[in-house]
Amino acid sequence: xxxxxxxxxxxxxxxxxxxxxxxxxxINQWGDMSSALEENRKGKEADAQTSVSFAGDAMEVExxxxxxxxxxxxxxxxxxxxxxxxxxxxxxxxxxxVTSSITATIVPTGTVWNDVKLLxxxxxxxxxxxxxxxxxxxxxxxxxxVTSGYRGTDTMNIEVRLDV
Amino acid sequence: MGASVGIGGLIxxxxxxxxxxxxxxxxxxxxxxxxxxxxxxxxxxxAFTIDDATLWEGAVVDVQIGSGGSGYTNGNLVSxxxxxxxxxxxxxxxxxxxxxxxxxxxxNYSSAPTIVVQGQTPTSxxxxxxxxxxxxxxxxxNTGSQITPLREIWIFSDGDNPTNxxxxxxxxxxxxxxxxxxxxxxxxxxxGTLPVSRVSITVKGVSMxxxxx
Numbered sequence: 001x002x003x004x005x006x007x008x009x010x011x012x013x014x015x016x017x018x019x020x021x022x023x024x025x026x027i028n029q030w031g032d033m034s035s036a037l038e039e040n041r042k043g044k045e046a047d048a049q050t051s052v053s054f055a056g057d058a059m060e061v062e063x064x065x066x067x068x069x070x071x072x073x074x075x076x077x078x079x080x081x082x083x084x085x086x087x088x089x090x091x092x093x094x095x096x097x098v099t100s101s102i103t104a105t106i107v108p109t110g111t112v113w114n115d116v117k118l119l120x121x122x123x124x125x126x127x128x129x130x131x132x133x134x135x136x137x138x139x140x141x142x143x144x145x146v147t148s149g150y151r152g153t154d155t156m157n158i159e160v161r162l163d164v
Numbered sequence: 165m166g167a168s169v170g171i172g173g174l175i176x177x178x179x180x181x182x183x184x185x186x187x188x189x190x191x192x193x194x195x196x197x198x199x200x201x202x203x204x205x206x207x208x209x210x211a212f213t214i215d216d217a218t219l220w221e222g223a224v225v226d227v228q229i230g231s232g233g234s235g236y237t238n239g240n241l242v243s244x245x246x247x248x249x250x251x252x253x254x255x256x257x258x259x260x261x262x263x264x265x266x267x268x269x270x271x272n273y274s275s276a277p278t279i280v281v282q283g284q285t286p287t288s289x290x291x292x293x294x295x296x297x298x299x300x301x302x303x304x305x306n307t308g309s310q311i312t313p314l315r316e317i318w319i320f321s322d323g324d325n326p327t328n329x330x331x332x333x334x335x336x337x338x339x340x341x342x343x344x345x346x347x348x349x350x351x352x353x354x355x356g357t358l359p360v361s362r363v364s365i366t367v368k369g370v371s372m373x374x375x376x377x
Contacts, residue, residue, distance in 0.1 A: 012172040019176045026183050034190050041194065053369025057362055060323035060373075075326055077318065079369035107326055116315045118326055163323065 042150050050144040050152025051080030054160075055118055061136070063162040069101070069126040074138070074160065076119040082144035082152055084113045091123055092139040098123050132164035210367040211308030214374040215347065217363045218301045223270035224250045225297030225353050227279055232261035235287030241265065243277035243294075250277055250294070262290045270299050270351065298354040300363060300376065305347040310368075312342045317367050319352065321360045327352050342367075 055077040062073040072093065078084045086104040090097065101124040106117050113119055121140075130136065138160050144152040227241070237260065241252035248271035255264040262281075271277070279292040300321065306312070315330030332352045333340065342348060354360055364373035 009168065012168060016172055016175060019179055023179045023183055027186070030183075030187060030190065034194075037194055051369070053366075055318055055366040055369070055371065056320040056326065057323035057364035057373045058371065060362060060364075062322075062324055073324070075318075075320070075366075077366055077369055108328070116313075116328075116330075118318060120326075 042148060046082065046144060046147060046150035046152030047154070048152070049081040049147075050084070050142075050154045051078070052084060052140060052142045052154050052156050053077050053079045054138070054140075054156060054158045058158055058160045060163040061138075061160040063130055063132075063164050065128075065130070065164055069124040070128045070130070072123045072125075072128075072130075072136075072162070074121055074123075075107070076121060076140060076142070076156070078113055078115050078117065078119070080115070080144070080152070080154065082147050084119075084142050085145045085151075086113050086119055086142070088141075088143040089119075089121070090141040091121065092141075093123060093125070093128075094137050098125055101125060130162050130164075132162065134162045136160055136162060208308065208310055210306070210310045210312055210370050212342075212365070212367060212370075212372065213305050213307055214363070214365060214372055215303040215305055216301075217374045217376050219354070219360055219376040220270070220272040220299045220301065222248065222273040222275075222296050223299030223353075224248075224267060224273070224277065224279075224294045225270065225299065226295040227252060227265045227267060228293045228295070229262055229265060230291035230293055231289075232257075232263060233281075233286050233288045233290030235260040236262055236281060236284055236290065239284055240282040241279050241292070242282045243271065243273075244280045245278045246273050246275075248273035248277060250279070252279070254281070260286065265292070272299075298360070299351055300354050300360070301349070301351045302363060302374075303347055303349050304365060306342050306344055309344050311344065312367055314340050314342055317342065317365065319350065320364045320366070321354055322362055323364065325354070 055075040064071045089102065089104055090099045091102050103122040105120045106113050107120050110117055138158050140156045142154060236256045238255050241254055243250040249269055250271035251269035252265055252267045254262045257263045273296060276294045276296050279294050281290060314333050315328060317329035319327045319329060329350065333348060333350060360376060362373050362375055364371055
């Protein structure tokens with residue numbers, strides 16, 4: 001009986017040790033998984049709250065071919081919840097990136113591109129041969145300011161007509 | 165010994181329950197958060213119409229006080245020449261001299277009208293100089309379900325010269341909004357290059373354009 005009692009006690013202690021270890025591993029693993037999910041969620045949330053749209057008249061995008069380089073001017077509106085970072089602007093005109101030749105100005109004058117401000121974008125190029133009423137494919141990629149450690153990104157694509 | 169086994173089983177069971185409840189609570193929080201994200205991403209787009217849009221090229225855009233006169237009380241200004249529809253108000257100082265003018269209706273004229281005080285007999289008369297310019301009038305209707313702050317609405321002429329509706333609409337309120345079904349009569353001075361042929365409005369990324377009459 002005494003042997004039986006000792007065996008049962010050993011089994012109990014072993015069960016407790018095993019269950020304790022398993023619990024510790026489970027909690028640890030779940031913590032890691034939860035953390036990864038949270039990181040992923042914050043990234044997704046940043047993307048969902050970041051939005052940019054074309055503003056103005058897509059049928060009349062100003063294009064000045066009387067100066068060199070030629071200038072295309074259009075406006076963007078921050079339609080998301082996060083403040084956008086105009087310095088991250090990437091502009092693609094008819095499939096060609098012109099990011100190194102743009103000027104972005106917040107309208108009205110300010111330093112924060114939030115949902116009540118526009119961004120005036122002037123794009124310069126020497127290689128364009130566009131004429132009045134030409135259709136152009138415009139793509140813009142922009143990122144938000146870093147919010148809660150994350151930066152959201154949004155892309156805008158639109159077909160516009162140039163007004164020389 | 166039986167009691168020890170029972171207690172041991174209870175401890176194991178409790179441990180498992182704690183782990184299980186942590187998992188459930190964590191999953192629940194994630195689902196709530198994800199649903200909120202989905203909800204915010206599916207916000208309805210604004211819907212609106214430009215009912216009409218007219219360019220008046222002879223609107224009174226400025227009235228300068230030449231002489232303030234004396235013996236006036238706060239009152240109204242009208243045009244004594246033409247029937248363009250100008251109207252305004254003025255304020256006076258302690259001596260009854262006109263010190264401020266506000267235009268309430270810009271009207272439309274072929275030449276600058278003569279502006280006079282309506283219905284008062286002053287000690288000495290005031291004089292004014294009217295300046296004509298371009299004004300766009302438009303009626304716009306919110307046909308959607310969204311209530312939009314006017315400061316998030318932008319008006320363009322020929323795709324340029326963005327004007328914020330919150331800065332020009334005389335609602336008198338703080339952070340006024342455009343409610344569902346509401347029609348706004350919007351008017352603003354057009355200082356850009358003439359002729360202007362189209363006007364467009366952008367609301368939260370939704371743009372609509374109309375040819376000017």
